[in-house]
Amino acid sequence: MKKGISRWSFKEGSYSEIFPFAKKLGFDGVEVTMDASGDLTPETSEAGLLEIKKQAEDSGIELYSMAASLYWSYSLSSADEEMRNKAKYVAKKQIEAAAILGCDSVLIVPGAVKVDFAGALGVTDYEDAYKYALESAREIAPFAEEHKINVGFENVWNRFLITPREMKNFIDEVGNPYMGSYFDAGNVFPNGLPEQWVKILGSRIKKVHIKDFHLGTKSFCDLLTGSVDFDTVMASLKEIGYDDWITAEMGCYKNHNDVMLYHTSMAMDKIMGR
Numbered sequence: 001m002k003k004g005i006s007r008w009s010f011k012e013g014s015y016s017e018i019f020p021f022a023k024k025l026g027f028d029g030v031e032v033t034m035d036a037s038g039d040l041t042p043e044t045s046e047a048g049l050l051e052i053k054k055q056a057e058d059s060g061i062e063l064y065s066m067a068a069s070l071y072w073s074y075s076l077s078s079a080d081e082e083m084r085n086k087a088k089y090v091a092k093k094q095i096e097a098a099a100i101l102g103c104d105s106v107l108i109v110p111g112a113v114k115v116d117f118a119g120a121l122g123v124t125d126y127e128d129a130y131k132y133a134l135e136s137a138r139e140i141a142p143f144a145e146e147h148k149i150n151v152g153f154e155n156v157w158n159r160f161l162i163t164p165r166e167m168k169n170f171i172d173e174v175g176n177p178y179m180g181s182y183f184d185a186g187n188v189f190p191n192g193l194p195e196q197w198v199k200i201l202g203s204r205i206k207k208v209h210i211k212d213f214h215l216g217t218k219s220f221c222d223l224l225t226g227s228v229d230f231d232t233v234m235a236s237l238k239e240i241g242y243d244d245w246i247t248a249e250m251g252c253y254k255n256h257n258d259v260m261l262y263h264t265s266m267a268m269d270k271i272m273g274r
Contacts, residue, residue, distance in 0.1 A: 003268050003272060005030055009249060015055055065247065076108070095143055105182070108182075150179075151179050155184055168204065187209070187211070194236070198242075223250075
């Protein structure tokens with residue numbers, strides 16, 4: 001397995017600054033993010049993407065996955081057709097950009113139910129959300145297959161696909177081998193145990209996020225300081241034959257965020273047995 005870090009875990013800085021720092025910290029790769037503004041957006045040109053790829057190569061950093069912050073503004077499950085179309089546009093731009101960068105996967109939020117975040121979601125009930133998300137995913141699937149990019153639908157705090165069986169059934173209903181799960185071991189809490197998600201999702205897992213969660217304070221926390229049993233998580237991943245990237249997706253410290261990054265790198269070495 002390879003050790004990655006999410007761009008979201010860096011408080012600030014361009015990719016030209018982040019990549020060499022990630023290498024210094026001991027990470028093998030960086031999960032880039034498509035945002036509304038900055039180095040990487042849906043409108044970034046091919047030349048701009050190739051420059052980001054070169055910056056990574058020059059730093060000895062691999063690019064393997066792309067997330068996006070835009071699904072909290074545009075939802076694949078929205079009852080508003082215009083909003084769904086914007087979300088599908090973002091997904092396709094992600095896939096195109098990932099192919100240029102040399103990534104093999106993108107992270108997509110499949111939808112949300114009554115989530116009032118960024119003033120854009122919460123417009124569908126569960127049945128509608130499932131119907132619209134499934135329609136959107138089936139439209140994206142052949143585009144992902146054409147570009148040979150895996151789509152990982154992430155389990156996030158969106159009141160949607162909140163159990164492993166729901167996620168499994170959703171992926172199977174999409175019915176394309178390029179469509180799977182971006183499993184987040186920390187996001188499972190407090191609704192379930194990550195090892196059960198891993199067992200049920202199996203080979204559908206395309207990529208893995210880790211973060212820690214403290215059940216007592218009901219909050220995310222530094223790796224190895226919370227309630228996630230990472231030994232069990234790693235054992236369950238090995239049981240299903242997962243041998244791909246493990247990516248830390250951490251909240252930034254208010255001050256001296258480099259301390260969090262150094263701790264995360266060391267904690268991941270322990271978790272991954274490196």
